[in-house]
Every structure is written in structure tokens, then in C-alpha cells.
Amino acid sequence: MATATVGLSDTEKISQLRSAVAGLHQISENEKSGFINLVSRYLSGEAQHIEWSKIQTPTDEVVVPYESLPPTPEDPSKVKNLLDKLVVLKLNGGLGTTMGCTGPKSVIEVRNGLTFLDLIVIQIETLNLKYGCNVPLLLMNSFNTHDDTQKIVEKYSNSNIEIHTFNQSQYPRVVVDDFMPLPCKGQTGKDGWYPPGHGDVFPSLMNSGKLDALLSQGKEYVFVANSDNLGAVVDLSILRVMVTPKTLADVKGGTLISYEGKVQLLEIAQVPDEHVNEFKSIEKFKIFNTNNLWVNLNAIKRLVQADALKMEIIPNPKEVDGIKVLQLETAAGAAIRFFDHAIGINVPRSRFLPVKATSDLLLVQSDLYTLADGFVIRNPSRKNPANPSIELGPEFKKVGNFLSRFKSIPSIIELDSLKVTGDVWFGAAVTLKGxxxxxxxxxxxxxxxxxxxxxxxxxNGPEDV
Known part of the structure; x- marks a missing residue:
């Protein structure tokens, strides 16, 4: 079969790709058709930039202020009824590679020797115990995190929560030159494949059989969040999509907009180059997507069956062994425009506490937070509503190096900003202010x-301390 696509039409490219993908025995028929569908949409020009002039700031009807939500019911039996309809789904496909870890990011120790996953389990156990309900935990793994997670989950076998795992899709990376799958070029290892972003959560939930199983148990809603967001906890006042006030630390995050009469997620990858600075401004776009989604399970089933979730495609260029490849991804929050009556909720900053780097780890391990029932709670002694801005040099990038450079995490209750560069080591009981x-x-x-x-x-030296 020819592999050169010079002068081929998009239809011919897809036909050639379909033949190549048919021979990839590592993936299922669902994955093959999902991949072909995504590439076809991309080649047809669906990944076009948005029309900037049509963007409008969403109103309070579209992005509802958190304060206007109804209070939590006081009757415990009503709370139990609500929670018995809920499933918590954590996106667990990411590796902790940026922080120097080899396994799933969710097993990095966050505080008091407990990992992200430990805290998530404790939170749900506490809810189930308090209200006598049955909120299960679902973990969406990728082929990168599946094996490790299966082993780790065994330690929770005596807990009072059901834990289910399923894998998101595995798609082949495509070679930019001829749009052929990289595994067909002899790259059969993990580098030939990629998980296609968390927008894949909806079809994967359906294809894994988990969606039908949950519906048969009377579950109606799923709360989806990143496993590394310590602020993404079950909130009884919220059963819809969520957004939160934007700060200068979040200028690359997606934002909710009104577009042609519907609420829509706008990601930086969709923004024309000449408008990127405007997108990053917190004047025009004051809110951003926390990737915390509350979704009706029946609506997911209906839309997946109808193949209606055509989220914006985010092209992510990479290089493998000197070969330029492309992985096409989608974001879960972008599905908001396909759900009828979808709203955003402008939630408090406390609901967004991600740990993307060791600078974030310093925040959550410090006296700025305490731990209760698996919940990371902000210290009320902190007067400034914003967290300190922290920049740590490359010497602190990996978790192991970060931990070795602090005898104990400094007190930062009164800190405004910290910048550390070079070979710096911290003693015990250090206090940082201003x-x-x-x-x-x-x-x-x-x-x-x-x-x-x-x-x-x-x-700059010992004499300045």
C-alpha cells in the first residue's frame, strides 16, 4: 500500500487511513471508528478558529453566580436521596512526568503522607458514612496509568465505597507528512499512541459498559473532575457545569462564552494569533473553566448514541524520534454546548486547587491549608483571599528534589510572593512574609x-539572611 499522500484528496487520505487502521490489532473497533471520525472532522476543516466578533460575555442567566444557588437541604434523608443519584468520576489518565514521577499523578503524596487518590477516597467515604448513601468512585485511566492504578486501588478493598475503573480510548499518533498512523511505521511502543484528551470521557464511559451499569443502579448524575484538583469536592448545591473567577495565574485556561446564542467553552488553541493577548486578559474574560462538570447520565447516553458530541478539535503537535506527529484531542468542557439547558456556575476560588507543579505542592503542604475528612481546607488566619504567587527554579521541579530541599515546609500565611532560583536549601521552621x-x-x-x-x-547570599 502506498504511504505517500502527495496530491491526495481528503477523501483519499481517509480511505488510506481507514485501511491502515484496520490492521491495528492493539485497539478496539470502537476506538478505530472514533479515531477515523476525529481525523475526518479535522481534515474537513472543523478545527477552524472561532469568529472573534461573535463572542459575547455570558450573562448571569448563562453563568450563574454561586451565591444564588439554593442552600443544601437540612433534612439528611433528602441529602441521602440526592447523593444516591450521584457518581464521582475522576480523570486519572495523567502521569506525574512534569513533576519527575513515573506513575499516575494521583499517587503523588500531597499532605500528611496521603496521595490525591487517598484524599478522594476519604472524602467519599466520609459522605457515605455521614448520610448512609452509596456514592461510587469511577477512575478514567489511560493506557499509561491503567496497570499501576489497578494495583493501587486494591488497598481500598475494605473501604465503604465501590471503586470502578475504565480506560479512555487509545489512538495512534499520525505522521504529519502523510497522515498515516505512527504504529504502521514500525513505532509499536507506547510512543506510537496517545489518549485523545478528556473529551473522550463521554464515549469511553458508554463503550466501557459503565454508563449502562450506573443507570441500571438508579444513578442519574456524574460529577467529573481532574484527580489533581483538591478543590473539586462534592458540593450539594451544584448539579451543573462549573466555572470560577479567573486570576492572572489562569490566563491559559479555557473560558465560557456566549456564542451564537449558546454557552460554549473557548480554549486558547481556538483563538486566532492576533487575539491571544486579549484572550489572556482578565478584563474581557473574567472566568475560566475548572474542568469540574456535573452532567446528566441519560443525556450523555442520548448524545453519544446520536454521535452528537462534536467537540472542538485541539491539534497537539509532538515529535517522536525526530518524526513530526499530530495528536488530535478534545476537551470535556467543550461538550457544554450540546446539552440542552446547560449553565455555568461562577464558583468560589476554593473549588479550584490544582497541583500542576511543585510550586502548587508547596501551597497545599504549607500552613495555608489544613486537612479534615480528606478535605483540604484553607486556613482562616490568611487575610488575603488570593494565594501567594510562587516561582521555584528548575532545581525544585521534581518532587524528590523539591522535598529534599525543605527540612520542613515554611510558614507562608503572610506571604505575598516567593521567587527562588539556584541551589537553595531551606532549614526547618522558616517563616516567609510579604x-x-x-x-x-x-x-x-x-x-x-x-x-x-x-x-x-x-x-543573594548568606549575609542577606
Whole structure:
């Protein structure tokens, strides 16, 4: 079979791709058709940029203020009835590679020796115990995290919650030059494949058989969130899609907009180059997507069966062994425009506490937060509603290095900002206040002594401490 696509039409490219994909025995028929469908949509030009002039700021009817939500019912039996209809689904396909870890990100220790997954399990156990309900936990893994997660989940076998796992799709990366699958070029290892973004959660939930099983148990709603967002906890006032006030730390996050009369998610990948700075501005786009979704299970089934969830395609270029490849992805929040009566909820910042880097880990391990029943709760002693801005140099990037450089995590209740560069080591019981900048000179080890109190200081050597 020819592999050159010079001069081929899109129809011919798809026909050639279909023949190649038919021979990929590693994936299911559902995955093959889902992949072909995604590539066909991409080639037909569906990944076009949005018409900027049609974007409107959503009104309070479309993005409802959190304060206007009805209060939690006081009657425990009513709460039990609500929770018995709920399923919690955590997106667990990511590896902790950016933080120097090899397994699923959800098994990084966050606080008091407990991992993300431990905290999620404790939260749901507490709910089930308090209200006598049965809220199950679903973990959507990728082929990267499946095996490890299966082993880890065994340790919760005595808990009072049902834990189910399923895998999201596995798609072949396509070679940019001829749009052929990379595994067909002899790249049969993991690098030949990719999980196609969390927008895949809806078809994967259906294809795995989990959706029908949940519906047969009387479940009606699913709460979907990233496993690394410690603020994404079950909130009885919310049964819809959520968004939250945007801060300067979130300028790359998607935002909700009104577009041609519907609420829609706008991601940075869809923004024309000349409007990127405007997209990042917190003046025009004051809210952003936390990727916390509350969705009706029957509606998911109906839309997946009708093949109606045609979310915007996000092209993600990569390179494998010097070959330029493309992976086409979708975002779960982008499905909002396909659901009737969908709304956003402008939630408080406390519902968005992701750990994407060790600088975030420093925040959640510090005295800025306490832990109760698996919930990470902000210390009321902190007067400033915003978290301190923290920048740590590459020496702190990996979790192991980060932990070794702190004898104990400093007190940061009164910290506004911290910037650390170079070979810096922190002693025990250090307190940081105001704006602190610590920069070790090249080749010099700079140690912050035990018990040091640094307030509005710029430190370049031991003499400045």
C-alpha cells in the first residue's frame, strides 16, 4: 500500500487511513471508528478558529453566580436521596512526568503522607458514612496509568465505597507528512499512541459498559473532575457545569462564552494569533473553566448514541524520534454546548486547587491549608483571599528534589510572593512574609537557616539572611 499522500484528496487520505487502521490489532473497533471520525472532522476543516466578533460575555442567566444557588437541604434523608443519584468520576489518565514521577499523578503524596487518590477516597467515604448513601468512585485511566492504578486501588478493598475503573480510548499518533498512523511505521511502543484528551470521557464511559451499569443502579448524575484538583469536592448545591473567577495565574485556561446564542467553552488553541493577548486578559474574560462538570447520565447516553458530541478539535503537535506527529484531542468542557439547558456556575476560588507543579505542592503542604475528612481546607488566619504567587527554579521541579530541599515546609500565611532560583536549601521552621526573592549565585549553595524569618527580603547570599 502506498504511504505517500502527495496530491491526495481528503477523501483519499481517509480511505488510506481507514485501511491502515484496520490492521491495528492493539485497539478496539470502537476506538478505530472514533479515531477515523476525529481525523475526518479535522481534515474537513472543523478545527477552524472561532469568529472573534461573535463572542459575547455570558450573562448571569448563562453563568450563574454561586451565591444564588439554593442552600443544601437540612433534612439528611433528602441529602441521602440526592447523593444516591450521584457518581464521582475522576480523570486519572495523567502521569506525574512534569513533576519527575513515573506513575499516575494521583499517587503523588500531597499532605500528611496521603496521595490525591487517598484524599478522594476519604472524602467519599466520609459522605457515605455521614448520610448512609452509596456514592461510587469511577477512575478514567489511560493506557499509561491503567496497570499501576489497578494495583493501587486494591488497598481500598475494605473501604465503604465501590471503586470502578475504565480506560479512555487509545489512538495512534499520525505522521504529519502523510497522515498515516505512527504504529504502521514500525513505532509499536507506547510512543506510537496517545489518549485523545478528556473529551473522550463521554464515549469511553458508554463503550466501557459503565454508563449502562450506573443507570441500571438508579444513578442519574456524574460529577467529573481532574484527580489533581483538591478543590473539586462534592458540593450539594451544584448539579451543573462549573466555572470560577479567573486570576492572572489562569490566563491559559479555557473560558465560557456566549456564542451564537449558546454557552460554549473557548480554549486558547481556538483563538486566532492576533487575539491571544486579549484572550489572556482578565478584563474581557473574567472566568475560566475548572474542568469540574456535573452532567446528566441519560443525556450523555442520548448524545453519544446520536454521535452528537462534536467537540472542538485541539491539534497537539509532538515529535517522536525526530518524526513530526499530530495528536488530535478534545476537551470535556467543550461538550457544554450540546446539552440542552446547560449553565455555568461562577464558583468560589476554593473549588479550584490544582497541583500542576511543585510550586502548587508547596501551597497545599504549607500552613495555608489544613486537612479534615480528606478535605483540604484553607486556613482562616490568611487575610488575603488570593494565594501567594510562587516561582521555584528548575532545581525544585521534581518532587524528590523539591522535598529534599525543605527540612520542613515554611510558614507562608503572610506571604505575598516567593521567587527562588539556584541551589537553595531551606532549614526547618522558616517563616516567609510579604515579597521574598532568594537567588543563589551560580555554583554557590545557599542555605536558609532553621527558624529564619524572611519578610520583604531579597536574598543573594548568606549575609542577606
Amino acid at each position: 515579597k521574598v526573592s532568594i537567588a543563589a549565585k551560580p555554583g554557590v549553595k545557599l542555605e536558609i537557616p532553621d527558624g529564619a524569618v524572611l519578610a520583604n527580603k531579597e536574598i
